[in-house]
Amino acid sequence: xxxxxxxxxxxxxxxxxxxxxxxxxxxxxxxxxxxxxxxxxxxxxxxxxxxxxxxxxxxxxxxxxxxxxxxxxxxxxxxxxxxxxxxxxxxxxxxxxxxxxxxxxxxxxxxxxxxxxxxxxxxxxxxxxxxxxxxxxxxxxxxxxxxxxxxxxxxxxxxxxxxxxxxxxxxxxxxxxxxxxxxxxxxxxx
Amino acid sequence: xxxxxxxxxxxxxxxxxxxxxxxxxxxxxxxxxxxxxxxxxxxxxxxxxxxxxxxxxxxxxxxxxxxxxxxxxxxxxxxxxxxxxxxxxxxxxxxxxxxxxxxxxxxxxxxxxxxxxxxxxxxxxxxxxxxxxxxxxxxxxxxxxxxxxxxxxxxxxxxxxxxxxxxxxxxxxxxxxxxxxxxxxxxxxxxxxxxxxxxxxxxxxxxxxxxxxxxxxxxxxxxxxxxxxxxxxxxxxxxxxxxxxxxxxxxxxxxxxxxxxxxxxxxxxxxxxxxxxxxxxxxxxxxxxxxxxxxxxxxxxxxxxxxxxxxxxxxxxxxxxxxxxxxxxxxxxxxxxxxxxxxxxxxxxxxxxxxxxxxxxxxxxxxxxxxxxxxxxxxxxxxxxxxxxxxxxxxxxxxxxxxxxxxxxxxxxxxxxxxxxxxxxxxxxxxxxxxxxxxxxxxxxxxxxxxxxxxxxxxxxxxxxxxxxxxxxxxxxxxxxxxxxxxxxxxxxxxxxxxxxxxx
Numbered sequence: 001x002x003x004x005x006x007x008x009x010x011x012x013x014x015x016x017x018x019x020x021x022x023x024x025x026x027x028x029x030x031x032x033x034x035x036x037x038x039x040x041x042x043x044x045x046x047x048x049x050x051x052x053x054x055x056x057x058x059x060x061x062x063x064x065x066x067x068x069x070x071x072x073x074x075x076x077x078x079x080x081x082x083x084x085x086x087x088x089x090x091x092x093x094x095x096x097x098x099x100x101x102x103x104x105x106x107x108x109x110x111x112x113x114x115x116x117x118x119x120x121x122x123x124x125x126x127x128x129x130x131x132x133x134x135x136x137x138x139x140x141x142x143x144x145x146x147x148x149x150x151x152x153x154x155x156x157x158x159x160x161x162x163x164x165x166x167x168x169x170x171x172x173x174x175x176x177x178x179x180x181x182x183x184x185x186x187x188x189x190x
Numbered sequence: 191x192x193x194x195x196x197x198x199x200x201x202x203x204x205x206x207x208x209x210x211x212x213x214x215x216x217x218x219x220x221x222x223x224x225x226x227x228x229x230x231x232x233x234x235x236x237x238x239x240x241x242x243x244x245x246x247x248x249x250x251x252x253x254x255x256x257x258x259x260x261x262x263x264x265x266x267x268x269x270x271x272x273x274x275x276x277x278x279x280x281x282x283x284x285x286x287x288x289x290x291x292x293x294x295x296x297x298x299x300x301x302x303x304x305x306x307x308x309x310x311x312x313x314x315x316x317x318x319x320x321x322x323x324x325x326x327x328x329x330x331x332x333x334x335x336x337x338x339x340x341x342x343x344x345x346x347x348x349x350x351x352x353x354x355x356x357x358x359x360x361x362x363x364x365x366x367x368x369x370x371x372x373x374x375x376x377x378x379x380x381x382x383x384x385x386x387x388x389x390x391x392x393x394x395x396x397x398x399x400x401x402x403x404x405x406x407x408x409x410x411x412x413x414x415x416x417x418x419x420x421x422x423x424x425x426x427x428x429x430x431x432x433x434x435x436x437x438x439x440x441x442x443x444x445x446x447x448x449x450x451x452x453x454x455x456x457x458x459x460x461x462x463x464x465x466x467x468x469x470x471x472x473x474x475x476x477x478x479x480x481x482x483x484x485x486x487x488x489x490x491x492x493x494x495x496x497x498x499x500x501x502x503x504x505x506x507x508x509x510x511x512x513x514x515x516x517x518x519x520x521x522x523x524x525x526x527x528x529x530x531x532x533x534x535x536x537x538x539x540x541x542x543x544x545x546x547x548x549x550x551x552x553x554x555x556x557x558x559x560x561x562x563x564x565x566x567x568x569x570x571x572x573x574x575x576x577x578x579x580x581x582x583x584x585x586x587x588x589x590x591x592x593x594x595x596x597x598x599x600x601x602x603x604x605x606x607x608x609x610x611x612x613x614x615x616x617x618x619x620x621x622x623x624x625x626x627x628x629x630x631x632x633x634x635x636x637x638x639x640x641x642x643x644x645x646x647x648x649x650x651x652x653x654x655x656x657x658x659x660x661x662x663x664x665x666x667x668x669x670x671x672x673x674x675x676x677x678x679x680x681x682x683x684x685x686x687x688x689x690x691x692x693x694x
Contacts, residue, residue: 061374064636068366075360137578164240
């Protein structure tokens with residue numbers, strides 16, 4: 001094994017924590033495109049950084065942005081060049097190893113989550129999200145899925161509202177009234 | 191040590207609430223560190239937003255516990271399942287798993303726990319002794335020194351955490367650029383806002399962190415949902431005093447390695463553990479069991495080193511405001527949010543804060559020992575929790591975490607964007623640590639660069655004159671240069687020659 005290489009050897013074994021994957025000598029599907037995208041984006045940002053204060057002085061507000069975007073552009077171009085010279089990994093495809101359907105689907109789920117969060121409220125959106133994603137991932141019966149969803153939702157909701165007192169969008173569910181009702185019950189019983 | 195210091199150190203013990211929080215944090219940290227796919231960086235970055243409304247002491251207590259427990263927790267799964275729960279436990283798996291296969295899992299866990307405690311203790315001691323000196327020394331730093339130190343930290347993370355330095359530099363520069371978005375705090379000039387109002391306040395660094403370490407990791411995990419765990423038989427856990435005494439000399443050496451590596455800006459527990467493992471292999475002449483087949487030395491070395499690195503990593507973080515690794519970068523973010531400004535002035539203005547953190551670390555270390563030697567049977571059950579439930583939970587927590595800080599949906603979208611971007615970065619071998627370091631250090635770097643250059647009246651020649659005439663600046667500057675030179679073909683030839691000479 002290449003001593004410089006600390007990525008995962010057999011496809012993301014769950015150990016990654018800012019430890020990158022990739023191959024030291026070969027390029028994965030889409031890697032060249034990604035590098036080219038980074039180069040383009042960096043050049044655009046460099047142009048934008050130049051627009052902040054131009055080459056006015058070294059202590060101008062645009063100085064550090066220009067320096068960093070210049071570094072980004074140079075390194076991204078260098079990476080693109082190096083990547084272009086490498087051979088492709090033949091055993092992998094973009095659709096299977098880099099961006100499989102599940103991942104695309106989950107990016108979609110998360111986007112929808114963001115859209116629905118404020119109008120629907122946290123509890124309903126989260127319930128919907130957990131229900132769909134656990135069903136998709138676990139492929140078990142609806143009884144199992146609904147049971148797990150409700151159990152995890154209750155735990156999360158209790159932790160957020162009670163332990164961390166995080167304010168979450170209430171949406172259409174009368175959450176505050178429910179909490180009040182619960183409080184009344186408890187104080188009534190005491 | 192005067193009375194005030196001692197009182198600050200004991201804050202944790204005088205307030206039961208804090209003690210409980212450190213305990214909960216450590217306990218949770220052990221499990222988070224152990225469950226593959228959950229990481230300490232992920233947990234702490236999500237927690238920042240949830241503890242946002244808390245007082246600073248309770249928030250720090252919880253996070254310190256998670257950090258300490260998490261570094262240790264990775265070893266459990268490394269031993270039991272051959273899957274390091276955290277990168278700092280990669281070396282632990284090499285000898286820990288073979289021991290478990292031979293039915294010595296309990297013994298392996300026992301020794302690992304005690305040695306982690308020992309390493310952690312040494313790290314904290316060094317932190318307590320060294321930090322005040324470093325902080326005194328740091329008061330003499332010029333703005334240019336801070337700037338150079340920040341650059342050095344980002345470069346080190348970039349060069350050591352992965353194979354490709356160029357990718358690391360790109361990641362670091364990208365992080366700094368993210369940090370400059372919004373209105374410039376000094377002149378109020380808009381930077382990278384593209385005339386959009388939502389960009390004026392800048393990009394929330396918490397959204398960046400959660401995206402990079404929470405969402406991207408969870409997306410990556412989607413590709414191996416159906417991983418099965420292997421059960422191990424657990425025997426006697428608490429190791430005998432004789433065993434501990436036998437490995438004491440080695441553990442002292444590897445703890446020292448851990449503290450030093452941890453204290454270097456940019457290097458953390460994972461590198462310390464690998465270096466300590468290497469060291470153990472070199473100094474152990476006749477191991478009872480060969481390395482890689484279940485040698486006890488192969489467990490002692492990385493585990494003492496990675497826990498010693500925790501104390502070490504706090505030294506540059508608390509005294510210079512320069513994080514030692516991704517987790518400490520996030521800890522700095524947490525301190526920022528609570529209105530604290532890590533750096534030499536912290537030790538002058540709020541020494542209590544420093545001693546409180548030392549006390550919390552010590553407590554977390556003791557809790558780690560307690561929880562480490564108990565509850566292994568329940569542990570194996572929890573670690574086997576199906577990923578089809580864990581992944582949706584991580585994603586849910588990430589969204590809520592990003593939303594909670596500013597109650598803003600925009601932050602959720604930033605987080606998603608950085609999550610997807612980080613996902614591709616992971617796939618293509620770009621390290622994420624430098625991005626976070628860049629974001630955190632951006633302000634410090636920008637401020638100090640401008641201060642340095644203004645004090646030289648905008649003359650770059652005079653700036654370099656200043657660098658060359660000050661021993662400290664020169665050392666830092668040479669170190670930065672060395673990292674670049676080490677990546678050029680020139681260095682490879684020089685290294686080859688040197689090594690050939692050494693061998694002959």
